[in-house]
Amino acid sequence: MTQLSLPELLAPAGDMSCFLAGMAAGADATYLGLKNFSARAGAENFSTTELARMVDLANQNGRKIYVAFNSLIKASDIPAAGRLIKRLQRDAQPHGLIIQDIGLIDVARQAGFEGELHLSTLSNISVSRDLLAVQKLGIQRVVLPRELSIDEIRQMDEAAPEGMDFEMFVHGALCWCVSGRCYWSSYLGGKSSLRGRCVQPCRRIYKQKGREGRFFSCQDLSIDVLVKTLAEIPHVRSLKIEGRKKGPHYVYHVVTAYRMLLDALGTPDWPGAKKDAEALLDMALGRPVTRARFLPQKDTHVSTPDEPTSSGLLVGKIQFEKKNGVPSWPFIKPRIELLPKDLLRIGYEDEPWHDTVPVTRRTPKAGTCTLRLARHKMPKAGVPVFLIDRREPELIHILHDWEKKLEKCRTVESPLVEWTPHLPKPIRARRQQDYLVRSSLPQGRETRGSRSVMTGLWMSANSVRAVSRTVMPRISWWLPPVIWPDEEALWQRLVIEALRGGSRHFVCNSPWQVGLFPMDDEKRRPHLVAGPFCNISNPAAVALLARMGFEGAFVSPEMSGEDYLALPRQCCLPLGMVLSGYWPVGISRHGMNQVKANEAFFSPKGEAFWARNYGHNLWMYPAWPLDLSAHRQELEAAGYAFFARLDENLPPNLPPTRRTSDFNWNGSLL
Structure with a gap:
């Protein structure tokens, strides 16, 4: 296999350090979000002036940048979205936009965008007949669902029209629900996953008839050495790493690992590259991993309800030392050396003391690392602490070298622009059935x-x-x-x-x-x-x-x-x-693990839900x-x-309905 036939390796960037880490590790392209209209609103994201310098650096090194514009767009957002895309084209010229909302197809072209248009996995292109409809709209690339097996990907490839590329996730977080078909966070609290603000209710502990666990909290996807099979599929032209909310340590290690694997394909170096890449992925501070449905003959559960699926490396548990009968600040005795600016996570996402804190000074293995936490976030003794981002000196030095290269790139002013959408004339519709x-x-x-x-x-x-x-x-x-x-x-x-x-x-x-x-x-x-x-x-x-x-x-x-x-x-x-x-609050292709369908299960707040199989999918409903x-x-x-x-025909054991939902009627779609 020659270098020219390799698919692109696509890295995530939630902030500038992560962008530079991906560049340094050998990513062919980077995807990132702007301050607005991003499906990862919790990431730091970028301004158009920052993006212009980043695109310049990418061009100088033969790389590409794609802007994730993959948010659900409200009517009031259309003018702002068009103006932002017009500024992007004028000031930065990124190589492509990744979009979820089909309305942005016309908005982008009306605003003068000249790069490629890619449809996000949130758009849910899942069968071969979808591809012709998509291509007619001027889409050059489709991000395929994570739920597809290698056989199904090949089937899509055989039906793909000329000029259509596929992008595949090969590493990173999995959602229990199908992308674009999850309303769980929005239904419970108005924070929509389709607008990048998911609060991850799937990661919580649920109960059903005496059983409890994180039934829907998925492990991370890791295709790792099986990228060899994807690289042989003609229309799979981009291998994507998830992680726009991760740190530079994760980005650098994961991109380096997949770079090794891709570069060694078809060479005598493959066995050594495979071993080294697997070691790097083990060091990336992600969650436990799964190949999900990728190998159809080895279909496995993506969740492990009895085990935590949080990211990071367990480095210790909270301890307190009492002074004069009063507990001191919490501390840990780390199992490994901790470095200044390492990032620690306290507990799990659904716990009241969950927080992230930086390490302020070097702490040797088994030394004392004191954690300065807000009083309302004070954990109990025994709460686990995880290392989720590492700032080793070697990586800091590498990033510093790339920062110098970035400083030499062009800077632009980015004044506001005017733009008005051209839309068909509205109609006055008659009442129908x-x-x-x-x-x-x-x-x-x-x-x-x-x-x-x-x-x-x-x-x-x-x-x-x-x-x-x-x-x-x-x-x-x-x-x-x-x-x-x-x-x-x-x-x-x-x-x-x-x-x-x-x-x-x-x-x-x-x-x-x-x-x-x-x-x-x-x-x-x-x-x-x-x-x-x-x-x-x-x-x-x-x-x-x-x-x-x-x-x-x-x-x-x-x-x-x-x-x-x-x-x-x-x-x-x-x-x-x-x-x-x-x-339904969500639709999944993954089977229930230790939870029975058509029986009520309950959230930590006592909210009742139930699930039912329809065809090849599992539909999950709230009881209200x-x-x-x-x-x-x-x-x-x-x-x-x-x-x-x-x-719906309700399960017989569902608790009596005492309320209804108005969804987001009295709020706003955040």
């Missing part, structure tokens, strides 16, 4: 609905075949939020079968599912509505849906009341929303339903044309 969306037919029989309410059914082989041709035209078929490659052929057959039976109304819960339908057949041309899992929240996204052939759209259920009421008067399609029912029915009148006045209620 509501939807009562069921997961199954009542008592297994077909349903007719009423004149004012259309029955929606989640599509499956059983439901399609249980409905007669007489009733078919009156059913709205709802496709699932995610389809995997091993079931793509089944869904194609079901769609054709429903069309032949007389069905015409379909709700696609991914925009790319339009590829399942014969849009050029006038006799069987379907009426397509974009479903609520498409995460539509701005008029630019609605305009793009109209071009794709959709006739209406459900908006994202995450929005605030203010955003809901403002959106219809700006859009060129009729809009609808989920008004009530059971909205969404209910915005009290706002229906003002929503109709604002211009909403249709509403949906999501009906």
